[in-house]
Amino acid sequence: MSSAPLPLEEAQARLLALTAPLSIEHVDVEGALGRYLAEPLQARRTQPAAALSAMDGYAVTAGDLAGPWRIVGESAAGHPYPGIVASGEAVRISTGAILPRGAEAVILQEDLDRRDRDLVMTGEPPEPAHKHIRPCGMDFAEGAEVLPAGTRIGPAQAALAMSAGHKHLPVHRMPRIAVIDSGDELASDPELCGPHQIPASNGAMLLAxxxxxxxxxxxxxxxxxxxxxLTAAFDAASTADVIVTSGGASVGDHDLVRPALEGWGASLDFWRVAIKPGKPILVATRQRDGHRQIILGLPGNPVSSFVTAYHFLLPLLRRMLGAGEALPMRITTRLGTPVRANGPRREFLRGWWDGETVVPHAIQDSGALASLAASNVLIDRPARAPAAEPGDEVRIFLLRNGGIA
Structure with a gap:
């Protein structure tokens, strides 16, 4: 296959079209953390189920905001006041406690003076009267959709699902991934690495x-x-949904991934993408027991391997997991230093973003792991982009604070 390298978005679209979300299973909420909802989630209850006080104070009727009042009881969280509040009466109420029947306002305790069971106003009444009240159904009502399909379940989403009355959630089956390192130069033990070898770090990086x-x-x-x-390694990965190789995907005399895959029964879908680093990526498929395996052949240079995994492996896995958005998020920021004009391929520069401006690292060689480890973004430079100056807008992909996942 000698066609021109594909643009990034076209290659990503072709890859994602090869698969679909995996089968649905139901797991407990805690076990669903990090996974994606397979179906929209409807509330099984109303939250809050009754009007609650948002502050510590006293519950009174709306027509009696000036006082004085006679304290007739207390409403605490989990222990509501059983009676009905009448004009001239007040019920001591705690934050999160149910508003008693008849009460339509909560006056803050710091705006009142209490003497035994008598209460007088010293501050200002709430405006409007219901200011310190959380109404029934403020968060959500029974039957409402609280989370759409494709939502990733994090701590807040897990809490919301449980608050909505769910103990189990529908999620997609976890993909099975096999990562294969290839190369005679690789040493499995980094402490026993000869001068003719390099530690086999790509496999650990891709696994992570x-x-x-x-x-x-x-x-x-x-x-x-x-x-x-290589064939034996593919056989060992024959039950995987996705096989990822690192190294050997180019066209050199020792780049044997393509012929090994073809001999193993895989069909090449596309090869080479117009990006730097990471041009010699390949995507192949193999039918196994009515199920399609997807093989990603990533470059051996560590930064190239990382960048292609970021743009292809992670979106593929998100797609299988049922993510609403499989591709990584890109945002706009401004340069902190000049950037040279770009060549004919779209380039991803390693850089550091401080929240306001981004600065590319001086060393951008595809074998330089130190600058990758010191980066929190990839700077997206379009093909043939002109030189840019400090303050110019540039787009970046986040590598931390949720960007990887």
Missing amino acids: LARSLTVEANRIGPVADTIAA
């Missing part, structure tokens, strides 16, 4: 990236640069 999502992932390798060794 995959596990930033809720998947079942394992690592195979390092694998020798032979067709037989």
